Amino acid sequence: MTAKKKARIAMIARFLIAIAVLVVMLFPVYWMVTMAFKPNVEWTPTTGETFWIPQDWTTANFTRLFGIQEDGAASFLVSTPIDAMPSIWHSLIASIGGTLLALLAGVSTAYGISRFKAGGGALPFQILQLRMFPPIAVIIPILFLWTYLQLFDTLIGLILIYGAVTFPFVVWLMRSFFDEIPREIAEAAIVDGCTPFGAFRRAVLPLVRGGLATTALFVFILNWSDFLIALVLTDANTQTAPVFLSQLRTAGGQEFGAQAALAVILVSLPVLISIVIQKHLVRGLTFGAVKR
Amino acid sequence: MARIELVGVTKKFGLFVAVDNFQLDIPDGSFVALLGPSGCGKSTTMNMISGLEAPSTGEIFFDGKLINDVPAGSRDVGFVFQNYAIFTHLSAFENIAYGLRVRKTDTAEINRRVLEVARLLDIEPLLQRRPNKLSVNDLQKVAIGRSMIVEPAIFLLDEPFSNLDAGFRGFMRAELKALQRRLNQTMIYVTHDQVEAMSMAEHIAIMDQGRLQQYGTPDEVYSHPANRFVAEFVGSTKMNFFEASVAEGSIRLEMPGSQPIPLTGVEAGFVTLGIRPEFLHLEAPSDSAPWRGEVDLVEPLGPRTIYHIRSGDHRFRVSAPPTLDLKTGEAVGVGVDAERIHLFDNATGLAVR
Numbered sequence: 001m002t003a004k005k006k007a008r009i010a011m012i013a014r015f016l017i018a019i020a021v022l023v024v025m026l027f028p029v030y031w032m033v034t035m036a037f038k039p040n041v042e043w044t045p046t047t048g049e050t051f052w053i054p055q056d057w058t059t060a061n062f063t064r065l066f067g068i069q070e071d072g073a074a075s076f077l078v079s080t081p082i083d084a085m086p087s088i089w090h091s092l093i094a095s096i097g098g099t100l101l102a103l104l105a106g107v108s109t110a111y112g113i114s115r116f117k118a119g120g121g122a123l124p125f126q127i128l129q130l131r132m133f134p135p136i137a138v139i140i141p142i143l144f145l146w147t148y149l150q151l152f153d154t155l156i157g158l159i160l161i162y163g164a165v166t167f168p169f170v171v172w173l174m175r176s177f178f179d180e181i182p183r184e185i186a187e188a189a190i191v192d193g194c195t196p197f198g199a200f201r202r203a204v205l206p207l208v209r210g211g212l213a214t215t216a217l218f219v220f221i222l223n224w225s226d227f228l229i230a231l232v233l234t235d236a237n238t239q240t241a242p243v244f245l246s247q248l249r250t251a252g253g254q255e256f257g258a259q260a261a262l263a264v265i266l267v268s269l270p271v272l273i274s275i276v277i278q279k280h281l282v283r284g285l286t287f288g289a290v291k292r
Numbered sequence: 293m294a295r296i297e298l299v300g301v302t303k304k305f306g307l308f309v310a311v312d313n314f315q316l317d318i319p320d321g322s323f324v325a326l327l328g329p330s331g332c333g334k335s336t337t338m339n340m341i342s343g344l345e346a347p348s349t350g351e352i353f354f355d356g357k358l359i360n361d362v363p364a365g366s367r368d369v370g371f372v373f374q375n376y377a378i379f380t381h382l383s384a385f386e387n388i389a390y391g392l393r394v395r396k397t398d399t400a401e402i403n404r405r406v407l408e409v410a411r412l413l414d415i416e417p418l419l420q421r422r423p424n425k426l427s428v429n430d431l432q433k434v435a436i437g438r439s440m441i442v443e444p445a446i447f448l449l450d451e452p453f454s455n456l457d458a459g460f461r462g463f464m465r466a467e468l469k470a471l472q473r474r475l476n477q478t479m480i481y482v483t484h485d486q487v488e489a490m491s492m493a494e495h496i497a498i499m500d501q502g503r504l505q506q507y508g509t510p511d512e513v514y515s516h517p518a519n520r521f522v523a524e525f526v527g528s529t530k531m532n533f534f535e536a537s538v539a540e541g542s543i544r545l546e547m548p549g550s551q552p553i554p555l556t557g558v559e560a561g562f563v564t565l566g567i568r569p570e571f572l573h574l575e576a577p578s579d580s581a582p583w584r585g586e587v588d589l590v591e592p593l594g595p596r597t598i599y600h601i602r603s604g605d606h607r608f609r610v611s612a613p614p615t616l617d618l619k620t621g622e623a624v625g626v627g628v629d630a631e632r633i634h635l636f637d638n639a640t641g642l643a644v645r
Contacts, residue, residue, distance in 0.1 A: 184377035187344050192391040192442065193365035202394075206381045 032267075035260035036061050043256045061261035082255070084262055087244035091266075093155050094230075094240060095223035098162025102219050105163065106170025107212070111200060113171070114178035115186065124175065127168045135165070139232045146233055153235040161229055166219040173218065177211030178204070213280035221270045241266055294354045294368075294445040294478050295320040296341060301350030303336050303502075310336040312502040314350070318480065318495075323472050325481045325493035329525070333502040334482045335450055341480065342448050343367045354446070365394075367446075370439030374451040376431045378423045384434045385410075385419040391442040409437045412471070429460045436468075440475075447472075447479040453488065465491055486526050490514070498522050515632075520564065520641040523634055529569045529598055532608035536565040536635075543633070548604040549584040553630050558645055564636040569598060569611035571632035574624045581625025587618050601626060 035043055039058045042051040065084040109127070112118035119126075142161065143152065151157030181204055189199035205212070230240040239247075245262045248255050274281065296318040303311040311333040318324050326334040339345040340352060343364030352359055359367060378387055385406055386393075392402045410416045413433045423431060432452055439447065449468075453461045469492045472479045483489050489496050490510045498505040498513060498521075506518040517523035523531050536545050539560045542552035577584055585603030592614065599610045599618060603626075610626060618624065635645040 182373075182375050182377060184373040184375060185379065187339075187342075187364075188371060188373060188377040188379075188438070189390070189394075190344065190364045191342055191369060191371040192438075193394040195365070198394075203379055207379070209381075 032260050032263050035256060036264045038257060040257055061257035062265075064255075064258050065261055065265075082248065082258065084241065084244060084258075084265075087239050087241045088265070090155065090158075090234075090238045091224060091230075091241040094158035094162055094238070095220055097155070097159035098166060098223045099216060099220045101159060101163030102166040102170045103212075103216060106167050106215075107174050109167075110171045110174035111178055111204070114175050115183060124171065127171050130164075130168045135228055139228060143232050152233060153237045155238050157233060158230065158238060158240070161233060162223045162226065165226075165229070166222050169219055169222065170215055173215045174208070174211060177208045177215075181207050210280045213277050217270070217273060217277065217281070220273070224266070224270060295356070296446065296478060296480070297353040297356075298337070298341075299351045299353070301337070301340060301347045301352060303333070303340060303345065304348045309502050311340070311347075314499075314502075314504055316497055316504065316507065318478060320355075321476050321478055322494050323469070323479045323481065323492060324495045324497060325483060325489035326497050326499060327483055327486060327489040327525070328499035328505075330484055332499040334484075334499050337499070338448050338450055338480065338482050341446070342369050342371050344371075368442075368444050369446045369448055370442060370444035372432075372435050372439050372447075372449040372452045374454055376435040376455075378431055378435055378438075380423045382423075383419065384415065384421050384423065384426065384430075387423070387434050388419075388437040388441050390438055395442070405441055406437075409441050412440075413437050428455050429457070429464075432456060432464070445478065447475075447477050448482075449479070450482045451484070452481075454483075454485075461488075468492060487528065490526070498525060500525075516643070517566075517634065518643055520566070520636045520643075523566050523636070523643070527568055529609055529611055531566045531568050531634075532572070534565045534606065534608070535562070537562050538635070543635075545583075545606075546604075547583060547606050550603075551580075551582045553582060553628060553633070555630065555633070555645075558635060562638055563644060564638055566634040566636060567628065567632060569609040571629035572608070572610040573627045573629075574599060574601075574610055574612050574616060574618065575627050577623045577625045582628045583626040585624060585626060587620050587622045587624060590618065590620060599624075 034054050037057050037059070038051065038054045039056050039060060042054060042056065065082065067081045067083045067085075109118075113124055146152045146157050146161070149157075151160065185203050185207065186196070186199040189203035190196060194202060225242065226240070227242040227246065230243045231246075234240060234243065241262065245259055245266070248259050248262065296316070298314050298316040301311060301314040302309065314333075314337060316324075326337060328334045336345065340347050343359075343362065347360065354367070379390065382390070388406050388409055389402050392405065397405075406419070407416065410419055413436060415430055415433050415437065418426060418430055418434075423434070426434065432455070436449075436452065453464055456464060465488060468481075472492075481489070481493060493510065495507065496510055496513050497507045500521050506513055506522045508516075513522055513526050517526060520533075524533075534545050534547070536543050537560075538544075538555065538558050541554060541556055543555045543558075543563075543565065544550070544552045545565065575581055583603060585601040585606075587599055588602040588607065589600035591598040591600070595614065596611045597614050597616065599612055601608055601610055601624065612618075633645070634643055636642065637644050
């Protein structure tokens with residue numbers, strides 16, 4: 001009886017610890033989401049009161065982000081209209097462009113390494129070395145370089161740097177997916193009359209679809225959530241959403257509500273994409289199960 | 293159909309010589325097995341014939357035409373891989389149709405030919421299935437179908453049956469042999485299994501360490517091995533080898549109680565004597581028996597029983613009919629079929645008889 005009771009208590013204890021960890025982990029997310037829906041009186045520190053649950057749900061923070069002023073919401077602020085839309089566009093274009101660039105260069109490099117041992121045994125590690133220092137260590141030299149090349153504060157400049165920074169991830173992820181494909185797959189296609197590139201495109205690439213989707217999403221999230229690079233390399237013309245968010249303050253002070261609303265929007269995009277391509281993600285994660 | 297000639301073909305990977313000065317002439321429409329232990333260069337040879345690898349030096353001819361620089365897709369070869377190399381994202385039908393799709397054949401023709409091939413291989417009901425819903429046996433049939441469909445002049449098979457279960461392998465051996473007869477195409481079959489090579493091929497090319505050891509019919513390589521390696525590699529039960537000396541028209545072994553065996557036409561000296569277990573027979577122990585010994589181990593295989601015989605420091609195997617029921621420790625006499633004795637030069641390993 002005692003053994004049974006002990007096991008029960010242990011189980012409950014484990015359960016409680018799990019809940020405690022979850023609460024600590026998820027509270028910031030909860031706070032961000034609820035904040036986005038609170039009217040300003042509930043998040044302005046001047047009232048001195050803490051609202052754990054929004055009392056008066058509103059979408060004013062979202063509409064304010066796009067330059068629409070709703071009655072009551074931020075009316076007490078000497079509010080300058082704000083517009084997050086351009087920054088979201090910049091983020092989208094730079095992230096997608098950077099992801100495509102990294103995939104284009106990275107997938108072909110990975111195939112070359114996996115299939116033909118291109119560059120010898122050291123190349124994969126040399127590529128990985130690109131990631132072995134903190135980005136902040138090189139961002140100032142890159143700023144000078146980009147200014148010299150007239151890439152500062154341009155979308156092309158952002159796309160190039162995003163592509164370069166995420167390229168090693170693409171190479172390392174895709175290489176492991178290509179390693180899973182027996183070389184005979186490409187050889188069979190070549191014997192059947194494909195060119196080596198045709199064999200890659202028609203026989204090998206369809207087999208790594210799942211891996212490709214996983215890699216693309218991973219790289220997109222990296223680019224989409226970048227703050228440091230965009231902070232240094234952009235200015236008014238091409239400011240991205242995370243930078244815009246961090247600088248969201250008006251004459252009325254820091255706009256916590258609008259910041260939270262923008263954060264919710266920024267977080268929901270990768271989540272939505274993951275749901276849409278979920279089928280491929282699962283395939284990507286269980287890739288080793290492919291029959292050889 | 294095509295005749296294949298390899299002239300002085302060598303393939304090096306860095307300093308490693310995978311195939312060394314290889315000569316082979318494969319007649320049009322014949323079934324040839326490339327036999328050898330793993331790493332002997334047989335797959336590399338196959339890749340060079342298919343065009344997947346280029347020889348470092350040497351020339352390859354199809355029907356007298358030099359094809360060293362012809363790309364793999366234009367050589368008119370079909371290739372069946374050991375691990376099938378089935379495209380898992382396509383159905384069995386599309387896998388078989390692949391070569392025709394690449395050649396932009398029209399749809400009606402593709403349907404007709406895929407069905408024809410599927411009927412031949414007995415996989416018609418499985419055509420719409422994905423590879424992950426097929427057994428390994430059916431996968432290999434799909435792989436064979438895929439190379440058949442383009443009606444290649446040359447069929448290359450690289451250990452296609454090694455992943456199949458034993459019973460089905462035997463069945464497929466017979467099927468493939470029948471298929472080759474029917475299509476009358478030149479077929480090259482790579483294997484490390486001498487039973488597969490012996491049972492299917494008209495000619496066997498035995499390779500070791502990148503070199504051709506012997507090229508001949510199954511009977512030639514079995515009855516007249518060119519060297520000790522071939523003698524050892526061919527045969528279900530390994531050949532017995534003894535140190536021996538030839539003198540005065542007979543051959544002697546350092547084995548207690550052994551009689552000299554008369555032998556003519558061989559130079560006097562030290563040699564290695566080889567005799568297959570099939571050509572030794574057990575008899576009652578007597579002074580007239582050429583060799584004597586006692587039973588050390590009995591391996592009943594069903595159709596034959598293998599007796600391990602010990603005599604002094606020597607141990608050797610004798611293959612006997614199952615009707616002979618001897619127990620471990622029994623003394624036996626061993627009769628030797630002198631016609632079937634092979635002698636190998638101790639230094640070079642080459643057969644001297």
